[in-house]
Amino acid sequence: MNPRRTPRSGSAEELLNTLQSLTARARQEVELHQARVELAQALQREMLPASLPTLPGLQSAARYAPARHGLDIGGDWYDGFPLPDGALGFAIGDVQGHDVEAAAFMGQIRIAMRAIAATASDPGDVMARTNDLLLSVDSALFATCTFLRLDPRTWELHSARAGHVACVWGTVDGLSGITEDPGGLPLGIAAGEHYPVTRRTLDTAGTLVLLTDGVVEGPSLLIEDGLDRVRRLVGAHSGASAEELADEVLGAAEFTGHEDDAAVLVLRHEAARRPR
Structure with missing residues (x-):
């Protein structure tokens, strides 16, 4: 049986050098972490x-929270833009993954959808043509998306x-609900996909939340429970501005465990003007 060896104690100078080395390494890691956060935020x-x-009669507001509190670049996006005929286009979507490739794919979708929407007035056609264009670039990624076209003359x-x-909707008198619009497959999965169009007139003042x-x-919340939470928020804040409601809805993401990035787009509208 060998006798136990007593570990040698380092000199005070060796201990100081080790401490300085560890401190410098920790500082570098903190700086690298901060640089990654700032890069992700800047890119987004x-x-x-x-x-x-x-x-007139329409407020729009949006919010975005990065995945894992800024550590990853996410693929969630929102957009809003005027169309050549005077209508407005709004979109929100989510690209698979959380990396630079997902962010680049998101940029491609935004550009493609804007360009196609300028020449195609039917949202189903916009979605179908965007889908086929994305498939032509041969990416392994896919994305979910909702596209809206609002005519300000007819509402x-x-x-x-x-x-x-x-989507979640609410009215000025506190009613709220969840849309059950039909849809097609996510973008980038199958060529020739059909996307049905839902048509509605905004004849009651209220809010639409994408x-x-x-x-x-x-991890902490089922999607059905999460949607119902947002529905109750929309109903309880029927008098809030679009900016205020966007903050409230984005705050609901904290109940999910917040491992994914999150985007919110709020449209607060007046009722359609009836002809006299």
């Missing part, structure tokens, strides 16, 4: 629109959905 800011269109809203989470699943689904 550049990918998302600087502003959203508004018009008619036409929408199409590609595998995306349902969101990604990072707001309503996660």
Whole structure:
């Protein structure tokens, strides 16, 4: 049986050098972490629109929270833009994955959808042509999306959905609900996919909330429960502005466990003007 060896104690100078080395390494890791966070936030800011269109009787607001509190670049996005005929286009979507490739694919979808929507007035056609264009670039990624087209003259809203989470609606008198619009497959999966269009007239003043699943689904929350939470929020804040409601809805993402990035797009509208 060998006698136990007594570990040698380092000198005070060796211990100090080791401590300085560990401190320097920790500082570098903190700086690298902060650089990654700032890069993710900067890239996401550049990918998302600087502003959203508004018009008399319509407020629009959006919010975005990065995945894992800024550590990853996410593929969630929202968009809003005027169309050549005077209508407004709004979109929200979610690309599979959380990396630079997902962010780049998200940028491709935004650009493609804007370009196609400028020449195609039917949201189902916009979605189908965007889908086929994305398939032509031969990417392994796919994305869910909802696209809306609002005519400010008639207050008619036409929408199409590609595998995306349902919208939440509310009225000024506190009623609220979850849409059950039909839809097609996510973008980038199958060529020739058909996307049915839902048509509605905004004849009651209220709010439409578009969101990604990072707001309503996660390790701590089923998507049905998350959507119902947002529905109750919308009903309880019927008098809030679009900006205030966007903050409230994004806050609901904290109940999911927040492992995914999250996006919210709020449209607060007046009722359609009836002809006299």
